[in-house]
Amino acid sequence: MGILRVDELRKSYGAVRAVDGMSFDVERGELFGFLGPNGAGKTTTIRSLTGQIVPDGGTISVLGTDPTTAPLETRRRVGILPEQASPPSFLTPREYLEFVGDVRELDEAAVTAGIEHWAERLGFASKLETLHTDLSRGQQQKVMIAQAFIHEPDVVLIDEPLANLDPLVQEQVKQFLTAYAADDNAIFVSTHNIDVAADICTRVGIVADGRIVTERSLVDETGDSLLETFLEHVDDANARDMPALERTEIEA
Numbered sequence: 001m002g003i004l005r006v007d008e009l010r011k012s013y014g015a016v017r018a019v020d021g022m023s024f025d026v027e028r029g030e031l032f033g034f035l036g037p038n039g040a041g042k043t044t045t046i047r048s049l050t051g052q053i054v055p056d057g058g059t060i061s062v063l064g065t066d067p068t069t070a071p072l073e074t075r076r077r078v079g080i081l082p083e084q085a086s087p088p089s090f091l092t093p094r095e096y097l098e099f100v101g102d103v104r105e106l107d108e109a110a111v112t113a114g115i116e117h118w119a120e121r122l123g124f125a126s127k128l129e130t131l132h133t134d135l136s137r138g139q140q141q142k143v144m145i146a147q148a149f150i151h152e153p154d155v156v157l158i159d160e161p162l163a164n165l166d167p168l169v170q171e172q173v174k175q176f177l178t179a180y181a182a183d184d185n186a187i188f189v190s191t192h193n194i195d196v197a198a199d200i201c202t203r204v205g206i207v208a209d210g211r212i213v214t215e216r217s218l219v220d221e222t223g224d225s226l227l228e229t230f231l232e233h234v235d236d237a238n239a240r241d242m243p244a245l246e247r248t249e250i251e252a
Ligand SMILES: Nc1ncnc2c1ncn2[C@@H]1O[C@H](COP(=O)(O)OP(=O)(O)OP(=O)(O)O)[C@@H](O)[C@H]1O
Pocket: 013, 016, 017, 018, 019, 036, 037, 038, 039, 040, 041, 042, 043, 044, 045, 192
């Protein structure tokens, strides 16, 4: 059984059916790509998974918790990296990550060790005492990645993981996400960029009109890439005008 399970999820805003019969499962070890064009219902689904909005129908299970009825329990268990989120401008990375540790009720010594570990691993150790307002957008994004992982969650939900990162850092983050998922965890990545999904995901679900219209594994049983087959499938879907997915590399 999946550690992330969504069944027949529905959510409307007035007459707009943002999510309309969304169903999928994610297992341990998977880096699942939630791939779809603007307005397909990705953010609404992530917000439902994290208990930020209450769906109109369907069921969700995140590590056995129900974010609809017990959102605090779900948020305690998962890591969340929202799109376009920035750390507070008036704090340093160390102060902010200590604050996150407090909110998550982590052991103080573990937080101190965790800050050093993640800053080293993501390459912002020399900036730990610098106010966020004086960090580049990419450096701030690394701090946001660290806050999502600092409690070593079994599941991490990420909206557009590589936005604002330069190509070198994108490469480091891709390798890090791949290794983290492979270590018996699961990562759920929402993106509208095929190249990002194709690069890092083990499986993708293509979202259109509020539901998954097709699902593809990107590696076969022997671990070999099925990327070419997938891209042919996407080109074919685009040719049939569903759904229009972006094929450009995102800007550094
Ligand atoms: N708070 C809201 N009020 C009204 N309509 C909304 C609201 N949030 C989303 N919608 C609508 O619901 C649909 C799905 O939006 P959603 O943000 O979930 O899509 P998305 O796949 O995340 O898009 P993007 O890639 O652009 O972020 C869209 O038509 C959007 O306009």
